[in-house]
Amino acid sequence: MPMSGPVDATASTTALPTGTVTFVMTDIEGSTRLIQALGDRYPQLLAEHYRLLREAFGSAGVEVGSQGDALFYAFTDAPSAVRAALGAQRRLFEHRWPADVVVRVRMGIHSGEGRLLSGDYVGLDAHRTARITAAGHGGQVVLSDAARVLSEASMPPGATLHDLGEHRLKDLERVEHLFQLVAPDLPAQFPPLRSVPGRPHNLPAQVTGFVGRARERQQLVDLLRSCRLLTLTGPGGTGKTRLAVEVAAGCGAAFGDGVHFVPLATITNPDLVIPTIATTFNLREGPARPVLDALIGHLGQRTMLLVLDNFEQIIDAAPVVGELLAAASQLTLLVTSREPLGIAGEQEFPVPPLRLPNGSARLGIEELRGVESVALFLQRARSVRPGFDLAPSNAAVVAEICVRLDGLPLALELAAARVRLFQPHELLAHLDQRLSFLAGGRDRPERQRTLRGAVDWSHELLGEAERALFRRLSVFIGGCTPMAVEAVCQPGELGLEAVDGLSSLADKSLLHRDETVGELRMTMLETIHEYAREQLEASSEKSEMAARHAAFFLNLAEQAAEHLRGPDQRPWLNTLDQELDNIRAAIRRAIDFWRARTRAADGRRPHPILARPQPHERGPRIPRRAAGVADAEGVLGVPRCRPRGAGRDRRLARRLRHDASTDRRSPRQVSRAGRREGHRESTRKLGLRSHHDRPPGST
Ligand SMILES: Nc1ncnc2c1ncn2[C@@H]1O[C@H](COP(=O)(O)OP(=O)(O)OP(=O)(O)O)[C@@H](O)[C@H]1O
Numbered sequence: 001m002p003m004s005g006p007v008d009a010t011a012s013t014t015a016l017p018t019g020t021v022t023f024v025m026t027d028i029e030g031s032t033r034l035i036q037a038l039g040d041r042y043p044q045l046l047a048e049h050y051r052l053l054r055e056a057f058g059s060a061g062v063e064v065g066s067q068g069d070a071l072f073y074a075f076t077d078a079p080s081a082v083r084a085a086l087g088a089q090r091r092l093f094e095h096r097w098p099a100d101v102v103v104r105v106r107m108g109i110h111s112g113e114g115r116l117l118s119g120d121y122v123g124l125d126a127h128r129t130a131r132i133t134a135a136g137h138g139g140q141v142v143l144s145d146a147a148r149v150l151s152e153a154s155m156p157p158g159a160t161l162h163d164l165g166e167h168r169l170k171d172l173e174r175v176e177h178l179f180q181l182v183a184p185d186l187p188a189q190f191p192p193l194r195s196v197p198g199r200p201h202n203l204p205a206q207v208t209g210f211v212g213r214a215r216e217r218q219q220l221v222d223l224l225r226s227c228r229l230l231t232l233t234g235p236g237g238t239g240k241t242r243l244a245v246e247v248a249a250g251c252g253a254a255f256g257d258g259v260h261f262v263p264l265a266t267i268t269n270p271d272l273v274i275p276t277i278a279t280t281f282n283l284r285e286g287p288a289r290p291v292l293d294a295l296i297g298h299l300g301q302r303t304m305l306l307v308l309d310n311f312e313q314i315i316d317a318a319p320v321v322g323e324l325l326a327a328a329s330q331l332t333l334l335v336t337s338r339e340p341l342g343i344a345g346e347q348e349f350p351v352p353p354l355r356l357p358n359g360s361a362r363l364g365i366e367e368l369r370g371v372e373s374v375a376l377f378l379q380r381a382r383s384v385r386p387g388f389d390l391a392p393s394n395a396a397v398v399a400e401i402c403v404r405l406d407g408l409p410l411a412l413e414l415a416a417a418r419v420r421l422f423q424p425h426e427l428l429a430h431l432d433q434r435l436s437f438l439a440g441g442r443d444r445p446e447r448q449r450t451l452r453g454a455v456d457w458s459h460e461l462l463g464e465a466e467r468a469l470f471r472r473l474s475v476f477i478g479g480c481t482p483m484a485v486e487a488v489c490q491p492g493e494l495g496l497e498a499v500d501g502l503s504s505l506a507d508k509s510l511l512h513r514d515e516t517v518g519e520l521r522m523t524m525l526e527t528i529h530e531y532a533r534e535q536l537e538a539s540s541e542k543s544e545m546a547a548r549h550a551a552f553f554l555n556l557a558e559q560a561a562e563h564l565r566g567p568d569q570r571p572w573l574n575t576l577d578q579e580l581d582n583i584r585a586a587i588r589r590a591i592d593f594w595r596a597r598t599r600a601a602d603g604r605r606p607h608p609i610l611a612r613p614q615p616h617e618r619g620p621r622i623p624r625r626a627a628g629v630a631d632a633e634g635v636l637g638v639p640r641c642r643p644r645g646a647g648r649d650r651r652l653a654r655r656l657r658h659d660a661s662t663d664r665r666s667p668r669q670v671s672r673a674g675r676r677e678g679h680r681e682s683t684r685k686l687g688l689r690s691h692h693d694r695p696p697g698s699t
């Protein structure tokens with residue numbers, strides 16, 4: 001980056017490094033104030049400060065230039081840059097400055113491409129370094145994620161990196177994940193970074209149109225102005241998640257620091273709620289900083305809306321959510337849950353079903369089209385049968401279907417998907433049969449009975465092989481890639497092509513395609529997943545699926561472990577992030593299996609890895625210990641701390657791996673063979689890469 005203006009004559013004449021370069025920039029905080037305060041004495045102070053910096057940077061780096069009170073250095077390796085910056089801060093801190101001044105220098109470190117043009121660095125990385133520097137405060141050293149990757153294995157003694165989360169920097173499109181260099185002998189407390197108060201959001205993209213709910217949306221927006229904990233309640237499939245996302249997207253302007261969506265459906269351990277929220281901001285637990293503190297530190301005074309989706313199964317975490325609200329005074333939570341959290345300050349909002357065509361006999365076709373439940377049915381029916389519309393011949397029947405389904409969005413969606421094969425009157429006849437069968441005797445609230453009926457009916461209409469694939473898919477937690485489906489569900493043995501089976505289930509709304517993360521993933525709505533899981537539990541395939549699932553994700557974690565230190569780190573970490581729920585599920589099942597075995601065998605006390613977290617323990621205790629089992633650092637969000645006893649845990653892991661498989665081949669062989677069999681073909685059809693070749697997500 002050209003440093004225009006008068007360049008200091010002492011700048012080095014050594015050749016500037018090229019290739020991967022680590023840039024360090026420095027800048028005196030409040031220099032204008034210093035100039036005014038010191039007058040003629042300022043040039044001498046400035047020179048003194050340059051001398052200290054250059055001494056500290058020494059010959060490890062090359063001076064690119066200096067301008068005003070800013071100095072720019074390039075280093076061939078990141079650890080040297082970090083050592084130099086730390087040394088410079090120490091010198092500045094220990095120096096005896098004139099009594100009436102405080103000289104604090106902010107520093108930014110970033111690794112990137114060092115491309116030269118006419119003796120100057122060109123390209124975005126030098127600019128990025130300048131922006132990172134500018135975001136920090138005097139005395140603070142801020143590193144980019146790229147610099148962290150290249151330096152953290154060789155930190156100076158006693159130095160650590162403190163995660164500052166993601167930030168938007170001026171003029172830069174990409175959000176930067178930043179870290180602070182911390183040393184025990186230097187100040188470590190600084191105000192929040194001076195990043196751009198952008199409005200980042202990570203709300204899930206919706207592939208279908210949103211229908212109706214104008215009144216509820218307005219009510220919710222109004223409520224969010226005055227209450228800080230708003231919980232949307234209702235049975236499965238009522239549309240809580242969809243409504244929450246819609247409302248959150250519409251009120252971004254009220255939350256200057258953004259709106260963040262935290263999916264919790266796959267979490268079953270209440271202890272994981274705070275770590276999962278922290279992961280949304282890429283925050284990690286530091287050695288001396290529990291994750292709740294890190295999260296509170298990050299949220300601080302930020303005006304932010306967090307959407308916590310699907311809270312009911314981890315309702316025991318409600319008190320810690322209360323703690324978070326109390327500590328972060330500008331934070332607002334919009335929660336979806338089948339039951340309220342029951343903590344102080346909560347405002348519950350029961351989500352009603354979509355409006356029904358009451359008195360449909362009197363409604364004209366146009367009026368019917370405007371009724372919410374009918375509108376949703378029509379929209380979804382058209383997605384499988386373009387051109388489907390209301391006509392005098394079918395309007396009353398469609399209206400009746402909506403009434404029979406109680407205006408439940410999920411039930412409407414499932415029924416509408418069947419318009420491809422059935423005429424509305426056939427649909428109604430089937431549904432009537434199904435629902436009246438369910439109406440008697442079951443001890444469920446009316447709407448859940450309706451939904452159950454809709455899912456049952458949808459399931460009954462599947463062919464035998466599709467049903468098997470559907471239940472087998474429930475072994476995945478948090479979605480799956482088609483490749484994982486090939487290896488674990490082995491559709492081939494059901495006489496199905498994976499692509500055909502998955503497409504067919506998606507067409508019937510039993511499965512969703514999610515392409516927002518770059519790689520195609522198949523996901524199930526929570527209510528549907530529960531149903532599929534019941535089917536798997538009732539089948540004889542449960543343990544076989546669990547074993548194949550464990551083998552597949554163990555293999556993936558082992559492959560990832562080989563790449564977690566090196567240039568492929570980022571794509572592999574992304575893959576692990578995406579598969580975190582699956583990996584946790586595999587570990588949990590292995591632990592349950594082991595616990596049952598050891599108890600059955602001789603009543604011995606289980607291995608310590610199996611100990612449940614104590615109520616007073618915070619943080620992901622089981623996963624932390626189980627990191628040994630996963631044998632891949634970073635898999636469980638604790639990448640930089642090797643769990644104590646990891647060696648011992650690895651020995652246990654080997655045994656667990658073996659026990660988890662019912663096959664005499666090793667899990668790795670099972671997984672590899674399974675993948676070899678059907679993979680290439682379906683991978684080709686789906687236009688996907690193979691895990692064998694390259695890390696997913698890499699280009
Ligand atoms: N207003 C709406 N417009 C369009 N689609 C909707 C609407 N409400 C719900 N849906 C669709 O209905 C289905 C069920 O909705 P959603 O997942 O929001 O239910 P939920 O109440 O969160 O269920 P769960 O308790 O199982 O999480 C989804 O596919 C969703 O996209």
Ligand SMILES: [Mg+2]
Nearest residue numbers: 240241310336
């Ligand atoms: Mg939901």
